[in-house]
Amino acid sequence: MKNVLFILGTRPEAIKLAPLIKVFKQDKGFITKVCVTAQHRQMLDQVMDFFRIKPDYDLELMKPNQGILQFMANAILKLEPVFDEFKPDVVFVQGDTTTVLAGSLVAFHKTARIAHIEAGLRSHNKLSPFPEEINRIITSHLSSWHFAPTQIAIDNLKKEGITENVYLVGNTVIDALKMGIAEVTAHEKEFLSYFPSIDFSKRIMLVTCHRRESFGAPFVQICEALLHLAEEYKDIEIVYPVHLNPNIKEVAHKLLIHNNIKLISPLEYPQLIWLMNKSFIVLTDSGGIQEEAPSLGKPVLVMRDVTERMEGVVAGTAKLVGTDKQRIIDECSKLLEDKKAYAEMANAVNPYGDGTTSLQILGKVKEALN
Ligand code: UD1
Ligand code: UDP
Numbered sequence: 408m409k410n411v412l413f414i415l416g417t418r419p420e421a422i423k424l425a426p427l428i429k430v431f432k433q434d435k436g437f438i439t440k441v442c443v444t445a446q447h448r449q450m451l452d453q454v455m456d457f458f459r460i461k462p463d464y465d466l467e468l469m470k471p472n473q474g475i476l477q478f479m480a481n482a483i484l485k486l487e488p489v490f491d492e493f494k495p496d497v498v499f500v501q502g503d504t505t506t507v508l509a510g511s512l513v514a515f516h517k518t519a520r521i522a523h524i525e526a527g528l529r530s531h532n533k534l535s536p537f538p539e540e541i542n543r544i545i546t547s548h549l550s551s552w553h554f555a556p557t558q559i560a561i562d563n564l565k566k567e568g569i570t571e572n573v574y575l576v577g578n579t580v581i582d583a584l585k586m587g588i589a590e591v592t593a594h595e596k597e598f599l600s601y602f603p604s605i606d607f608s609k610r611i612m613l614v615t616c617h618r619r620e621s622f623g624a625p626f627v628q629i630c631e632a633l634l635h636l637a638e639e640y641k642d643i644e645i646v647y648p649v650h651l652n653p654n655i656k657e658v659a660h661k662l663l664i665h666n667n668i669k670l671i672s673p674l675e676y677p678q679l680i681w682l683m684n685k686s687f688i689v690l691t692d693s694g695g696i697q698e699e700a701p702s703l704g705k706p707v708l709v710m711r712d713v714t715e716r717m718e719g720v721v722a723g724t725a726k727l728v729g730t731d732k733q734r735i736i737d738e739c740s741k742l743l744e745d746k747k748a749y750a751e752m753a754n755a756v757n758p759y760g761d762g763t764t765s766l767q768i769l770g771k772v773k774e775a776l777n
Contacts, residue, residue, distance in 0.1 A: 577760025
């Protein structure tokens, strides 16, 4: 029997690890425990509740508008006793958040083997996403197993000299999406009733934004672009579930006052994927949403200058539009007015996985431990 510890802290980590936690918990060869740092609180708990995962350890570390270094220091201090008690042989971390870096550093010092999920993503820009690009580079160099979603990710690892125990398995985000979308599309009326304020006879533009490098002036430009689009196109409904980070939330609620803009609280995961499936365009800086939208055939305009997820761009369903007000207006207008341009982007493709990633990872870990 091997002891396996999943360490996670934010909403996307919970979504992407939930399918994997489920397959490990069902396997009798492992004692599987879950530790949440609670880098996020409400946004994490929503997902944990939906997937019915109860943490074995909850470090309760979120503070309002937390300093990321202080969070990291606290996470390291509070993770050590968890390792001393449970003595994990294998530690799973996912992605590139501060929870991932803190978890990996402690796991390395405690000589547990680290399995890194969604390994090898790189923007090749230390400052964007900040600080995630550096978090994931360091994590790769601490990890024993690298579960890469795509060939581009494998090539990135190779350039850093990481060629052993690298596995091409797709992204668990698609496992979760496949499970979720089957469930939500079967309950159309129920899901419609969650959005009483939204006019679904209009074309829906789903917006999300939270990256640290967009705080301040870039986010103001994004808001100004949204206001312009809302005024120009009366047949669209801009629906924006606002991230709880005060650097975003306070500005969004101050600037985005318009009849055609619906600011709502962060959505529970099933509501979000249902709404994405109903959307005409997705405008986002989210990593996970960039991966989900191509599977649903939704054009994604990515409000970033670089992305580590070029597969959607190469497949033609995603486009990098940056955070410049006029560029966002132009690219959205093109999709809203030009049917041909829209049709070219609205193709369902699956560059990020086929829904079997969790089972593949379980198989590889078993093989490696035997
Ligand atoms: C973090 C990750 C980012 C990831 C994002 C997913 C880092 C450095 N950043 O960014 O990579 O893409 O999560 O959403 O690890 N808050 C709440 N309730 C919540 C969540 C957040 O109130 O449930 C507020 C708090 O004031 C908190 C702040 O948002 O201090 C920022 O949260 P934090 O985890 O530090 O950063 P994110 O911007 O969410
Ligand atoms: N998501 C959600 N509710 C929302 C917005 C996003 O459940 O209101 C989901 C989305 O489907 C995706 C994940 O959260 O799976 C992405 O999280 P986020 O954008 O916070 O982080 P990133 O992926 O950029 O790290």
